[in-house]
Amino acid sequence: xxAIIRRWFDPQEVRSVGTTPDYRFSLANERTFLAWxxxxxxxxxxxxxxxQFLPGHRLRVVIAVSLFALGGLVAVRAIDHWARSERAMRLxxxxxxxxxxxxxxxxxxxGAVALLVATFL
Numbered sequence: 001x002x003a004i005i006r007r008w009f010d011p012q013e014v015r016s017v018g019t020t021p022d023y024r025f026s027l028a029n030e031r032t033f034l035a036w037x038x039x040x041x042x043x044x045x046x047x048x049x050x051x052q053f054l055p056g057h058r059l060r061v062v063i064a065v066s067l068f069a070l071g072g073l074v075a076v077r078a079i080d081h082w083a084r085s086e087r088a089m090r091l092x093x094x095x096x097x098x099x100x101x102x103x104x105x106x107x108x109x110x111g112a113v114a115l116l117v118a119t120f121l
Contacts, residue, residue, distance in 0.1 A: 007087075008079045018090030029085050036078030039104075043071035050115070059118040063111065070107060 007013045047067030054060040077100055084096045 004080070004083075007083045014083060014086050015090075017087060018092065021089040025089055026086065029082060029089070032085075033078050033082040036074060036081070040071045040074040040078065043067050043074060047071065050118075054115075054118050055121070057118070057121065059114065059121065063114055063118060066111065070104075070111075074104065 044067065047064045050060060050067060051064040054063070081096070081098060081100070088095050
């Protein structure tokens with residue numbers, strides 16, 4: 001567990017394996033990481049908006065807390081995927097597959113329905 005977390009924050013840990021890939025691929029990986037961070041920030045911002053502007057009832061709190069938690073999960077997932085992809089590129093392996101984007105899309109769709117219900121109750 002600590003080795004995985006260390007890999008997220010220690011650039012030397014990522015660079016200690018394999019060979020340096022083409023910089024274009026590393027930069028594309030970094031741009032993808034930053035896009036996931038923007039998604040995480042948008043989810044947290046959505047949670048703040050829900051907490052402030054939806055009518056006051058229990059569903060509002062559930063949706064707001066869910067958006068905060070989902071934003072945090074997306075941020076953690078972003079750094080993990082960046083590190084695993086960088087490692088795979090350095091080792092000349094296939095990029096790691098992920099179900100996370102599909103799962104996130106499904107959760108956002110369910111959340112949109114919940115927001116509609118909360119807005120019109």
